[in-house]
Amino acid sequence: MKSRYLPQSMLLKALWLTMLLSMLSACGFQLRGQLPLQQYPALSIQAERHSALAAVLSQRLQSHQIDVLASQQEDSPHLMLHHDSLERRTLSLFPNGQVAEYELIYQVRYSIQMPDQQAQYFEFELFRDYQDDPNRALAKAQELDLMLTELREQAAQRILRQLGRLGA
Template sequence: MRWLALLLCCSLLSGCGFHLRGNLPLSQFSAIHVQSEAHSELSRLLTQRLQQNQVELLSAPRQDAPMLELISDTLERRTLSLFANGQVAEYELIYKVQYRLTMPEAPPQFYQFELYRDYQDDPNQALAKARELDLLLAELRQQAANRMIRQLGRLK
């Protein structure tokens, strides 16, 4: 009876299209060329996610393979609040990503998105806050790479 219940659950989950998080089917992309700035952290994370999904990474663009070009990834800060003495107490971090996907025999498609985080600053703990900012930026880059993979998974 347990085996029958387990088999029923597995067939229902596979039938509805459920996939474990981070393991998206990218069967429409057997190979892809990723073009970006040298030493880009977002590019490194994106290529790592593509390799996890069994997508071959091409070292040079080919006519029969898609090309993903990372145009820019920038971090902006906007002041949200101030201390009584006029120093900034809280920032809003805005991480902007722009990229272009060129499919074979199709016009390039341009994508952009923004991710937001609030960041509280404390001038008395400058070293700890600098480390916290680095961790927030790393988290934003990971979320951006995951979002790009999800967008690629939705393309037909």
């Protein structure tokens, strides 16, 4: 005769899964794409005039339904991008002495001032290896532009995660 009940092993798996999900929800776990800044519907960004990183940050904030203000307001966070730069360091050479591989170093310095608090300063570096080929200069230039775009995207996500930690 077949039993109408679930086998004991399936019941244990379901119980473990339920416990795991309840523990994750109890500890405040959120997926990475979420930005916990609902208490601040607006934020101001101060940066150099044509900063590509500021543009990426503005775009990310707007995708999270956060208004980007033109000037600093007392009741909203203020993000100031002090410096972002790209340096490259030679890693290896071809036998003829030309550079074969670079290390790209993207440096970002910024500060965040939450309402009624002092500004907090942050700095980080992101690294990428880049192989150069003088015979394919145009393709390598496009690859470098794509890599720089990805570095800016990663930097923006890192800044927003820091902003979320301060706002929580």
